[in-house]
Amino acid sequence: MADLDDLYREMILDHSRNPRNFRSNEAAAGIAHGNNPLCGDRVSVFVDLDGDSIRDISFQGSGCAICTASASLMTQALKGATRRRAQFLFENVHHMLTDGKLPHPEVELGKLHVLEGVREFPIRVKCATLPWHTFHSALTRGSEIVSTE
Amino acid sequence: MSSAVPLDALRDTHAPRVEPLDVERVRQDFPILQRKIRGKPLVYLDNAASSQRPRVVIEAIRKLYEQDYANIHRGVHTLSQVATEAYENSRDKVRQFIGAADRREIVFTRGTTESINLVANSFARPRLQPGDEILITAMEHHANIVPWQLVCEQTGARLRVAPISDEGILRMEEFARLLTPRTRLVAAVHVSNALGTINPIRRMIELAHAGGIPILIDGAQAAPHLRVNVQQLDCDFYAFSGHKMCGPTGIGVLYGKLAHLEAMPPWQGGGDMINVVTFEKTTYNDPPQRFEAGTPNIEGGIALAPAIDYLLGLGMDRIAAWENELLAYATQCAADIPGLRIIGTAPCKASVLSFVLDCAHPHDIGTILDQEGIAIRTGHHCAQPVMQRFNVPATARASFSFYNTREEVDALFRGLRKVLEVFG
């Protein structure tokens, strides 16, 4: 049975209370805005590249604990990553949150594992994936608006 | 804001003292209330989204399917006659429930949303010219915003919005000021689903009519909680949904004054709404059939009657009295939760406690309460402009029905203390 303690792990609460890299960066090369109209989560992701790797990534917005913590952990995991690594992490996170089958087991999830408990709360999966989809769109298409619906 | 507002609403809705409901007995009538969620008794506090059904409604649907089912209005055979009679009896029941003068004023729809869209398309659109105005309030459900935006786009008319106060009370002087010679229609909610505010609709109707302006009332939240009499109110249209008043889903009602309905063209075309069809010309049926094209929600219509009988059997005054007591109790408990802010603090409210917590997002509140078997709604409640007005992304909303208990209110607040433990 789904357990609340698996969802609201200490690290998730910490990141939701004190989100890292929580700032806007209007000058960033890639900016995207995501929203989940069902629950009102909103997040903007700002990405700057240095050649093929992510030099800086930050976010802003207002969302539930899961969304905020996911965004915060994401910025930490992606800073300095190559595009390829970022893509693999994106896919791994997506699968960790849905079917648990990681397509790129060689790319370690590290701290992102703490979000695994969200899988047991299907209605909350979108909260955790919203920042990642928003990042993906900032990286691949420049500025645009992402919606989970 | 003058004190006339709550008083007026009180006169509309609040009852003389009545013998209280036997809630424990009432609960026996609702099979789903026996259900466990995650091993804990269900505490269902999402009644504003949809109510639960008493056994009489469930049995009526079962009996129809097992014994009396056939299409209606079309057959000479026995079953068709039986089903047609039951469906049409339901129309009479609805007429009685809302105090309409004539059964032809009761149009069956899919729900409040379809009722409002019908008026927007059949009544408003043909009359609207560029520069005309439709007036709504700042506390409307999307169902009473978007249909008007669509007809405004189609006709060049303009949507005006009467503002609300920080308590969630309609600013009556602004409302009155926005009624102008350009106003072609007013559409306003009776009871707000996001705030719980009961609007002084009697006064609003008078003001609109003083300017010769017709008015539609969105009664989705009012019909299950208050005594409604459309003749006394003198509104032009009144819309509500079966599923929020212990009836089936997929059935709703549009009440319209007969003179309006008779003058309105059909909205959808098909079977039942016609008189004579040739390829050259079709003549339309009279109201209400003119607006009921195609095979309707037969079981929904038929099982609405036992839902109404059930509510009337309990008594709308007793229902309102108990729900008010629950709301007052919950409001009092809320004051003891640190960092809790109630959104919607009008003196005249029905059954809705919408709130935010400093420490936790509504979505997280909803998940933690669900673990305790407590069902509330979190989000924008299809009223995004209300969220913007109060500058919150979303709220948590507990909404009470007459089958809820004080113990369930206690469970809600025990759950909220758990939220504080996790996030505080």
Ligand SMILES: Cc1ncc(COP(=O)(O)O)c(C=O)c1O
């Ligand atoms: C005030 C109000 N108006 C309209 C509606 C729409 O009702 P339905 O979805 O039954 O058409 C609702 C339902 O949430 C409501 O609360």
